[in-house]
Amino acid sequence: MTAKPRRATYRHGNLRADALKAATRLVAEHGHERLSLREVAEEVGVAHRSLYNHFVHREALLDAVATEAYLRLAASVAKARTPEDYTARYVRFALANRALYALMTSRPHATMKHNPPLQSAVHKVISEAMRIFARDIESSAARRRAVMKVYITLYGGISLYAAGVLDQPSEKALIAELSAMNAKL
Template sequence: MPTKPRRKTYRHGNVKAEAITAAARLIARTGHEALSVRQVADAIGVAHRSLYNHFADREAVLDAVATEAFARLGEILKSAESKEDYTARYVRFALANRKLYALMTSRPHATMKLNPPLQSAVHQVITEGMRLFTTSDQTSAERRRAMMKVFIIHFGGITQYTAGILDLPSEDALVAELAAMTAGR
């Protein structure tokens, strides 16, 4: 009795984790704007329809990649020992992962409450910043404002630097400039 040939799209293993890893690689190459579920499926060798068993849609794939990236950044920031060190680690992560950082900063904060894993990963980054940039005697509004200022300065500086708008000679110069700004100097 002849056997049927094996389907090329059938896979064992953790399809969701493999899809997130593949999506992150694709984003690093071409950016998140161009990513499709079909590209991710092709990269891991499954039918694109099978990814819908793990992700509701393309945005869910992007959120999953952003969640892992924020978690990774949060881990990096845990060992920051000063405001300057936090800024250096944050900026270097963003510059080393430019397209991934663009995805991370594209996630709408207003909808994060609908995605607890993403919200938790983002809050890990915020918590590490609060540890260094705020004090316990500040009100929650003052702490929130202090962190918003830090993120606005970081995001603005990184965005202008990568666009070639800031005339700084190196990444180290950018780090030094942003560290001075966030330290209030």
């Protein structure tokens, strides 16, 4: 009597981690707009219903992918020592991970209070910007405005550059221009 081969979809090890890894790769390849739980389940070899044990719905999975991406960005910008270095690290991350960056910036801030892990990850990036750009500003309102200006400048510059609208010959030139703009804050 021969033993039955094990099913590839049975008792998956760490399904949440594997689903996040697969979803991150799929988002990076195809964007977040068309990602489905079925597609992720197929990638990890489980029934799509299994993912509902870890993610309430598709948006929860996208939030989890965005959380991990924000944590990666926070780890990168935490190494920055100057405004120019922060800007360079931020821009390089965004341009090297365009689809993930699009997902990250698509998460509505108003709903983050209902998602503490995502909110915490975003605040790590913001805290690093505060450390670099607002360390000499005493008023909390003025610090908040200074960091908001940085992010508006970065997001706008990155978006225009990625769309081919901004006339910058290279990523290096973009970083130099955005650094110059942020230095005047």
